[in-house]
Amino acid sequence: MAASPGSLRRAGNEEFRRGQYGAAAELYTRALALLEASGEAAAEERSVLLANRAACRLKDGACRLCVADCSDALELVPFGVKPLLRRAAAYEALESYRLAYVDYKTVLQVDCTVQAAHDGVNRMTKALLEKDGVNWRQKLPPIPTVPVSAQMRWSVPSAGAPGANPPPVTAPKGEPDRTAAGTERARALKEEGNELVKKGNHKKAVEKYSESLQLNQECATYTNRALCYLTLKQYKDAVQDCTEALRLDPKNVKALYRRAQALKELKDYKSSIADIKSLLKTEPKNTAALRLLQELNRA
The missing domain is CATH 1.25.40.10 (Tetratricopeptide repeat domain)
Structure with a gap:
């Protein structure tokens, strides 16, 4: 047959x-x-x-x-x-x-x-x-x-046969949990991160902020983690976090300033100057931004 x-x-x-x-x-x-x-x-x-x-x-x-x-x-x-x-x-x-x-x-x-x-x-x-x-x-x-x-018609392929499907995932890592409990837990983790920053433990703070962001994507958490990345000299990660923060709040001063700092370290002076100029439209007398702009113009 x-x-x-x-x-x-x-x-x-x-x-x-x-x-x-x-x-x-x-x-x-x-x-x-x-x-x-x-x-x-x-x-x-x-x-x-x-x-x-x-x-x-x-x-x-x-x-x-x-x-x-x-x-x-x-x-x-x-x-x-x-x-x-x-x-x-x-x-x-x-x-x-x-x-x-x-x-x-x-x-x-x-x-x-x-x-x-x-x-x-x-x-x-x-x-x-x-x-x-x-x-x-x-x-x-x-x-x-x-x-x-x-939506939800297809399941994820498993590691076995290409047609096989694993059990559904109900609480995926990386997908924000928008329940009240999830938001509260995210806030607590962010606060733990803030305390670790005060103690100078930026590496551990990054872990706490990362856990918080898995539960709730908040602008301030991204900018806080970006500050840690700057301290740890992980400049590309800092740029990425600031970019995510600006996606949530396009005029966020901290995100623009910290991204400008990271871009300066990455020698992308043109993009760094553009961020500082965007920041100065919102806060024209921001002394830290004006100082950084002077440094960039000399670079």
């Missing part, structure tokens, strides 16, 4: 679990060939097979083929978490960081509990900040708006 698409897919999953990615890809390709004539009726099944084959391509380092398979899968069934995550990983490997960022952010619109997407966004933010400077967001392609109907 001839093999069915379903049996070929299951066989492909088994080969994938055994680490035989080439063999698995071949089985998925055979299943796709059988479904080719089915058109729209088999769109979902074809999308899954393409996403599975993309996982094989990714494992084998064939990133461009992975991107092509994921794009085809998403054309058949838009906003699938698995093809979006796999395409993002492939883009990341190809150093197409802007495209990877867009895919990771799209995943979080579909399902905000996907930790791999949170981690991906953080990595891409750092990479793009390094590559494009503080205005990196302006160079991003548009991020698609995910319709409500697509």
